[in-house]
Amino acid sequence: MSWTPPKHVLLSPITGDDGAQIAQVQLKPLYYAAQKEALARAGDDEDDQFFELALLATGLSAKELDQLKRPDYVSIAQYVHQMSTLPSSHFLAQGEDAAKPSASPDEVTLLQPLAAAGRTLASLTLEMPVLRATKAMKKLKTAKERAEFITAHCTGLMLPDLASLTVPDWTQLQVRIDDFLNKPADFFRSATSK
Template identity: 75%
Template sequence: DDEDDQFFELAKLATGLSEKELDQLKRPDYVTIAQYVHEMSTRPASFFLGEQQETAHDQPVQLLLPLDAAGRTLTELPLEMPALRATKVMKKLATNKQRAEFITAHCTGLMIPDLAGLTVPDWTELQERIDDFLNQPAAFFRNATSK
């Protein structure tokens, strides 16, 4: 749950360095790596796939890396807008993590354990799209031909 610990673990993954090797880095070098990891981990998958930012909300999310879930290999995830009932259940959950996992699983049709197989950019892409579902009015989702 500690943000420094999370960045340290991400830095290990991103660099391939061991914990001992990372601990031996000079602080400015580690800060540079942490900034790079932060930048790369907060970008949505569409950034890496070279897609336009204005993706239609009724289009599936293209995954940066395939996801193995329920015996299938998925390269994209369809998204369904949540019903009000689902958002009421979500709001009753204790932590932000539980709420994010619940609503993401609900909107994608995945099981919560399957979410752990997503890359960070894929998770970020999903959160951006789901955030629109939760916070934008209906007019936001009209396509160009219905305006």
């Protein structure tokens, strides 16, 4: 069962573009590609970045979002911040239907199922990268390109499939891939390694 984002009940209802009153907003997960595009549109201004991500997280139009009272916007911005910085394990551990974490840190339960190669995946199994892959990764120009390349290599996904990962899933994967790239062999032999 996949994670369900929360609803935000507005402190002060707003008027939708269609004239209907909006009293609550069903929040949505942020997806890796959409977040990357929104941040590129927003530029370097943090307020603009949060506004672009709030558009994605709420599904509201800019006109509707501009009507929010500041406390409602702050609540949505907090959700956006959590979606942008916390791993999927944080969200999966919350709520009544809390998903049990996998016994293996190399088995990553996804926040939202991923459609890839004609299959729907609820989890991904990570594999340690071979040296050849890390050499190829280092030749790429940007940190984003390097991260996407090594993530595809370690997950067995194609580069375009990464776009459909939620941001918390991407974050969860990066934590373990960072271990693969930077920890010595003894770290993985230890029964307490995570």
